[in-house]
Amino acid sequence: MGATVSHLPGEKVISHPRFATFYMWMTDRPLVRRTEDPLRRETVGQAHGIVLEVGAGGGQNLPFYDVRRVVRLEVTEPDEAMLVVARRRLPQAPVPTAVTKAAVAALPFPDVHFDSVVATLVFCSVDEPERGLREIWRVLKPGGSLALLEHVRAQGKIAALVQGAVVPVTTHVSGNCHWNRDTEATVLSAGFRVTRARLVRGGLQPVLCLSAIRPATGEAMPSAARTV
Numbered sequence: 001m002g003a004t005v006s007h008l009p010g011e012k013v014i015s016h017p018r019f020a021t022f023y024m025w026m027t028d029r030p031l032v033r034r035t036e037d038p039l040r041r042e043t044v045g046q047a048h049g050i051v052l053e054v055g056a057g058g059g060q061n062l063p064f065y066d067v068r069r070v071v072r073l074e075v076t077e078p079d080e081a082m083l084v085v086a087r088r089r090l091p092q093a094p095v096p097t098a099v100t101k102a103a104v105a106a107l108p109f110p111d112v113h114f115d116s117v118v119a120t121l122v123f124c125s126v127d128e129p130e131r132g133l134r135e136i137w138r139v140l141k142p143g144g145s146l147a148l149l150e151h152v153r154a155q156g157k158i159a160a161l162v163q164g165a166v167v168p169v170t171t172h173v174s175g176n177c178h179w180n181r182d183t184e185a186t187v188l189s190a191g192f193r194v195t196r197a198r199l200v201r202g203g204l205q206p207v208l209c210l211s212a213i214r215p216a217t218g219e220a221m222p223s224a225a226r227t228v
Contacts, residue, residue, distance in 0.1 A: 021081075023057065023058070023082075024058050024085055027057075027058070027060055039120075039149055039200060039207065039209060040060060040061050040064055040120055040149065041064045042209065043061075043118060043120055043147045043148070043149040043209065044061045044064040044065055044118055044120075044147070045064065045066060046116065046118075046145060046147040046211060047065060047066070047069065047070055047073075047116040047118050047145075047147065048069045048070060048115055048116050048145070049069075049070070049071055049114075049115025049116060050071055050072050050074075050113065050114050050115050050116075051065070051070050051071075051072070051073045051074070051114060051115065051116045051117070051118065052073075052074045052075075052076070052107075052109070052113075052114045052116070052117045052118070052136075052139065052140075053073065053074070053075045053076070053117075053118040053119070054076050054104040054107070054117065054118075054119045054122055054132070054136065055076070055077060055078075055104055055119055055120075055121075055122030055125075055126070056075040056076065056077045056082075056086055056099075057077060057079075057082050057085075057086070057121075058082050058085035058086050058089065059075070059085065059086035059087075059088075059089035059090070059092070059093075060089075060120075061118065061120060062075075062086075062089050062090070062092050062093040062097065063092045063093070063094070065093060065094060065095050066094075067094045067095050070095045071095070071096075072095065072096045072097075072098075073093065073095050073096065073097045073098070074097075074098050074100065074109070074114070075097060075098065075099045075100070076099075076100050076101070076102040076103075076104070076107065077099070077101065077102075078101065078102060078103040078104075080101065083099065083101055086099060087099065103126070103132075104119070104122065104126055104132035104135060104136065105126065105127070105128050105131040105132045105135055106135065107135045107136075107138070107139055109139045110139070111138055111139065112138075112139070112140070112141045112142065113139050113140075113141070114139050114140050114141060114144060115140075115141055115144050115145070116140075116144060116145045116146075116147065117136050117139070117140055117144070117145070117146050117147070118146075118147050118148075119136075119146075119147075119148050119149070119150075120148070120149040120150075121149060121150060121151065122148075122150070123148065123150050123181065123183050123186070124150055124151040124152075124181055124183070129181065129183070129186050130186055130189065130190065133186060133187060133190035133192070134190055136190075137190055137191055137192070137214055140214045141214070142214055142215065142216045143213060143214065143215075143216045144213065144214050145211065145212070145213050146187070146192055146210075146211070146212045146213065146214070147210070147211055148183065148187070148208065148209075148210040148211075148212075149207065149208070149209055149210075150181075150183045150207065150208050150210070151181075151205065151206070151207060151208075152181060152182065152183050152184070152199075152206055152207070152208040153181060153182050153206075155199070155206065183208060183210070184197055184208060184210060187210065187212055191214070191215070192212040192213065192214060192215075193212060193213050193214075193215055194210060194211070194212045195211045195212060195213060196209075196210065196211040197209070197210045197211075
């Protein structure tokens, strides 16, 4: 399929080659793939029409897009080292794909442009998850869908306390991962309507599979969710 790569002028250079190398090695381990690939496939399988994937990393999700449902795919990733790998994986995408170096908090796309937005293991690591979700709201069409797969806060009190204590380590060695965020609450506060949410696994590393929609025209963005 056709693919293009673009950069925005004046962008801040973000590159973590050591973490990118480790992350790609880890996500390619057979045990990790047996666990994560079905969740990635389930999340990406919800995409339809003109699709945006934010924080695409090394393009791990590219093979999972359904050519029967997806017209075109726009992929963004702020880390240059990850983009190098994602570019290599572009031939694996079964749908027309364009890659742009951009952060979720500053998306270079017009309002109400996409039918679906996908993010996997993104909002645990971005600096401003609320701002990122407001940007997604902005570029998503009314009635459009959002599909997330995220590390989230543990349910048990002790596990949550341990998560909080270890966050300074995870942010340093795991690509800024804040693995104890309440991402569902952030999605709701951004004005989305959650249609499905389920926790996969428990203990210290619960993963949330979440589906949501931007309410249809006539339901305005809440004031707390409006982009400034």
